[in-house]
Amino acid sequence: MRSSLALIATVGLVAVALSGCAASAPVPEATPGDSSAAVEVSGKFGEEPKVSFPSPLNPEGTQCTEVIEGTGPLLTEGQLALVGLGVYNGATGDEIQVTGFGDTDPVPLNVNASATMPGIAKGLTCAREGSRVVVVVPEKDGFGPNGNPSVGVEPGDSIVFVVDVQRTFPSRADGSVQLTRDGFPAVVLAPDGRPGITVPKSDPPKSLQQETLLQGSGQVVEDGDTVVVQYTGVLWDEGTAFDSSWEKGTPATFVVGEGGQVIPGFSKALVGQKVGSQIGVIIPPADGYGEQGNSGGVPANATLFFVIDILGVI
Structure with missing residues (x-):
């Protein structure tokens, strides 16, 4: 039996050496x-919350004050948080939107400037799980010089956010390293957890096959759950990536199981697994995109290989 333990451990040592601090x-x-x-x-x-402030507020840069102290580490780039969110015009004091509090489902926000407003992404880095923070965002980190008149934000207006960080998710799986079989694609991890994948130069299996690369100890994923994941998918024949949440800079959320939002093989790989695990799964065409392929770069009758980090269940 071959083991990916050495591969992952070697990259882990390199990560320690390179990171220093x-x-x-x-x-x-x-x-x-x-x-x-x-x-x-x-x-x-x-x-x-009840919110009041003198207007107009005109900060030069995005500001953040923690008004209720949270616990644990600060949020960092690439994380997803579920929040209660109050949004106000900092120039006029007008309420724009309040959602995610009380019995209302919390709002998912990404700590990523390309996936959400740059100012709120910056502001979330001063928050932790359990934090209530006030974030004041100037025009340059908000809607930009054109504002957003559809929600009452004119050019030059600042925006005030009140954010209750109700739940946070890690940016990578944290389970223990497991052995894998001979002939299974090799996976190495960069310092940030991003997988590098080498597909064997052999014909792919005809049926779905999977391995647990990192064994988590969290909640078990069930049919119909909404999961938070990081993933990279590659084409078996070419060994090239066609889709990756890592490249998008933020975890993805999907409903898995019957009637879910992903291809059958993706769901089959996740249902029954524990949060904190990293799964490698070989998906034949019948459990993937079949004879049609897809417009995202998957040709007809393609076998796929995914590495999936299970970060949480919503």
Whole structure:
């Protein structure tokens, strides 16, 4: 039996050597200032807040003040959080939107400037799970010079966010390394957890095959669950990636199981697995995109290989 243990362990040692200060605490991209300190917020965490502030607020850069202290590490680039969210026009004081509090489902926000507004992505880096933060975003980190008149934000207006970080998800799987069989694609991990994949130069199996690369210890994924995952998918014949949440800079959320939002093989690989696990799965055409392929670069009758990090169940 061959083991990917050596491959993953070797990359882990390289990561330690290269990172040097990897254990140091993350540094927020936004810090408190006069504008964020001027926002008064009352009410219990998780319940709709009462918010007031003098207007207009005109910070030069994005500011963030933690008004209810959270626990654990600060959020970092690439994480997903479920939040209660209040949004207000910082120039006029008008409410724009309040959602995700009380009995309302929380809102998913990505700590990624390309996936969400740059200012809110910066502001979330001063928050932890359980934090209530005030984030004040200037025009340059908000809607830009054109504003967004459809929601009442004119050019030059700042935006105030009140965010209750109700739940956070890691950016990578954290399970223990497992052995894999001979002939299975080799997976090595970059320092940030991004997988590098080498597909064997052999004909693919005719049926779905999977291996647990990292064994997690969290909640078991069930049919119909909404999961939070990182993934990379490659074409078996070419060995090239056709889709990756890592390249998009943020985890993805999917419903798995019958009637789910992903190809059958993806669901089959995840149902019954534990959060914190990393799964490698070979998906034949019948459990993938079949004879049609897809417009995202998958040809007809393609065998696929995915590496999937299971980060949580919503």
